[in-house]
Amino acid sequence: MNGKPIIAIMYDFDKTLCTKDMQGYGFIPSLGITEEEFWNYANEIGHKEHMDSILAYMYAMVKISKDKNIPLLREKLVETGKKVELFDGVSKWFSRINNFGKKLGVCVEHYVISSGLKEIIEGTDIANEFKSIFACEFLYDENGNGIWPKTDVNYTNKTQFVYRINKGVLDVANDNDLNKSMPDDSKRIPFCNMIYIGDGLSDVPCMKMMKAYGGYSIAVYQKKDAKVEDLLQRGRVDYIYPADYSENSGLDNTVKNIIQKMAISETLYREYSKQKHEINN
Numbered sequence: 001m002n003g004k005p006i007i008a009i010m011y012d013f014d015k016t017l018c019t020k021d022m023q024g025y026g027f028i029p030s031l032g033i034t035e036e037e038f039w040n041y042a043n044e045i046g047h048k049e050h051m052d053s054i055l056a057y058m059y060a061m062v063k064i065s066k067d068k069n070i071p072l073l074r075e076k077l078v079e080t081g082k083k084v085e086l087f088d089g090v091s092k093w094f095s096r097i098n099n100f101g102k103k104l105g106v107c108v109e110h111y112v113i114s115s116g117l118k119e120i121i122e123g124t125d126i127a128n129e130f131k132s133i134f135a136c137e138f139l140y141d142e143n144g145n146g147i148w149p150k151t152d153v154n155y156t157n158k159t160q161f162v163y164r165i166n167k168g169v170l171d172v173a174n175d176n177d178l179n180k181s182m183p184d185d186s187k188r189i190p191f192c193n194m195i196y197i198g199d200g201l202s203d204v205p206c207m208k209m210m211k212a213y214g215g216y217s218i219a220v221y222q223k224k225d226a227k228v229e230d231l232l233q234r235g236r237v238d239y240i241y242p243a244d245y246s247e248n249s250g251l252d253n254t255v256k257n258i259i260q261k262m263a264i265s266e267t268l269y270r271e272y273s274k275q276k277h278e279i280n281n
Contacts, residue, residue: 004107005266007259008165008189009097010206012198013114013121013135016220016243018084022116023061026080031064038064054115054154058136062146072138072146074119081123087220089245089252094129096247100256104263109189113161115153115202132170134161155202159209162196165189191215193262195255199243200227207237216258220251 014021024035046056065072094110101108109131118135121127136153138146164170168188169177191213196206199220207217220243221228231237241251
């Protein structure tokens, strides 16, 4: 094993890093309708046509924009990202966690795995903190109008992106390398060096995957209720915390403790590998 060990922290976005569904900060108001009206329409279309719920909301964005003669432009979606409201401490979280890892001799990388829109996330102040952003995205025509879902990240296929991070295959068009057999010790980031942070049921497949493969999962919330407590009670997550990313918050301290544990495990594994190599030679 060469270079610094890598630890991946993966995040959902809506209600995990920001306070509500990202479309509600700028895009939906630009259509002249309420968030409730938009989501009711998207859900009704999805139910009526037996659609994937994520594809249904993306269709609703295209359909309503077209009906109101409002171009669905990529640059406009990116611009609405500037209006996204982040939870306390998020803006300083990444540099603090990166520096903490650096002191322990590990490299911390951050990834988004979200059913929200990549275009909006790219417009936020924290977009450059992520090594990769895996989220829904539109295909645009020659006039720059969104016409078709290019990428759909729904609740269950989120797990494929965990595998991509595990193997270091970050190009979503590269399925060949993703599906190739690879020895565990040659994968870029082992599952035991992963942390997944999400807000609820839509993140359960990834959270369960972490627990099954030796990583850690954390559910964050704005208001503790029976649903989030049930995630912990049923063993679907390792910890639950308020969505407060400030220094010395419960979330901050626990993530640092997990990173420290991972760093120690890496040191011990490298010593074991070194001794085994010496014996074999």
